[in-house]
Amino acid sequence: MQRIEVNLARNGYIIEVGTGFLTGDGPDRVDFGRWLKGRTCLVITDDNVAPLYSEKLRRRLKDGGAERVELITFPAGEGSKTLATVTGFYGEMVKRGCDRKTLILALGGGVCGDMAGFCAATYMRGVDYIQIPTTLLAQVDSSVGGKTGVDLPEGKNLVGAFKQPLHVWIDVATLSTLPVRELRSGLAEVVKYGVIMDRDFFSFLEQHAEALSALEWPVVNHVVSHCCRLKARVVMEDEEDRSGRRAILNYGHTFGHALEKVGGFARFTHGEAVAVGMMMAAELCVRRDPQRFSSLLNRQENLWQRLNLPRYAEGFDPGQVLAAMRSDKKYENGRTCLVLPRELGCCAVEYDVPESEIVEAIRARCR
Structure with missing residues (x-):
């Protein structure tokens, strides 16, 4: 079991990464009891994950001392990540007698964690919650850091709050039940860390791409734990996105x-869209300085191919993608704002990138 500390000014917590403590088919065990005695536990999950793990989690919570375990499910997918869905959670919680001592457990992927966390941040002005991510994307990214929220028709994650979890429990064995496409989505977030923070990690991924895709557990454990450490480091430096x-x-x-929005949240999963988005960002850099950035683009391209990540948004209109980018919450006062590599393992935020350059980078990946 790997333990990663997220040391914050207040509300710090531990991420535990292991194999089998939820599925029951691995060597690791966790102490569920430390927060459960006498509490009502509310498990929020989607209708894909519920048949796989909700009963196993319920038994572990009861064995750990929970007074009562309730379950709320919602239809899987980004389309459920709305205020209407969370409003439904609130109503169910009131009906079931949930109070300020209720502990919410987010069992599922990024959509589940974002909504359950937002519900925890807002129900009765705040209740505790624990993240139990079951997708690779959620394990290496969205379950760590306290960003919660929902989408609006105008864009993703436009309503939300910072709410740190009490704890994050990651059982990598849950990845064995993940559809291939969802696994691929998580791989996009994994390789992102190599580009932005850790060139040695990028090289490790190049050396172990096939083992990672095949879910060889020692490799998977190392990758998930390392990504969590990198994410935790950034969160500890800038918990609420203030410094940049x-x-x-x-x-x-x-x-x-923007690709997700233009595609109606159906053409790409989040990770697939980010994979193409990273190629667009690299294309922009190459167009500015081919000699400096061609190697980075080529290494991204090669690793993406080996991991079977999408590299193009075929049939998309560059102008529509650019228009969708303008509503992104990372734009400030209408100013363009992009994260761009400086070299492999180092990125920076750049403002006022000319839209002419942006649209050409988009066009290069919309063949």
């Missing part, structure tokens, strides 16, 4: 969120 340091985690995301 945390913005580097958005590499590829401004392009990616």
Whole structure:
């Protein structure tokens, strides 16, 4: 079991990464009891994850001392990530007698964690919650850092709050039940860390791409734990996105969120859109300085191919993608704002990038 500390001024917590403590088919065990005695536990999950793990989690919570365990499910997918869905959670919680001592457990992927966390941040002005991510994307990214929220028709994550979890429990064995496409989505967030923070980690991924795709557990454990350490480091430096340091985690995301929106949240998963968005960001850099950035683009291209990540947004209109980017919350007062590499392993936020350059980078990946 790997333990990663997220040391914050207040509300710090531990991330535990292991194999089998939820699925029951691995060597690791966790102490569920430390927060449960006498409390009502509310498990929020989607209708894909519920049949796989909700009963196993319920038994562990009861064995750990929970007084009562309630379950709320919602339809899986980004389309459920709305205020209407969370409003439904509130109503169910009132009906079931949930109070300020209720502990919410987010069991699922990024959509589940974002909504359950937002519900925890707002129900009765705040209740505790724990993240139990079951997708690779959520394990290496969205479950760590306290960003919660929902989408609006105008764009992704436009309503939300910072709410740190009490704890993050990651059982990598849950990845064995993940559809291939969802696993691929998580791989996009994994490789992002190599580009923005850690060139040695990028090289490790190049050396172990096939083992990672095949879910060889020692490799998976190392990758998930290392990504959590990198994410925790950034969160500790800039917990609430005030200094701009945390913005580097958005590499590829401004392009990616626009692709998701233009595609009606159906053409690409989040990770797939980010994968293409990172290629667009690299294309922009190459167009500015081919000699400096061609190697980075080529290494991204090669690793993306080996991990079967999408590299193009075929059939998309560059003008529509650019228009969608303008509503991204990372734009400030109408100023363009992108995370761009300086070299492999180092990125920076850049403002006022000319839209002419942006649209050409988009066009290069919209063949």
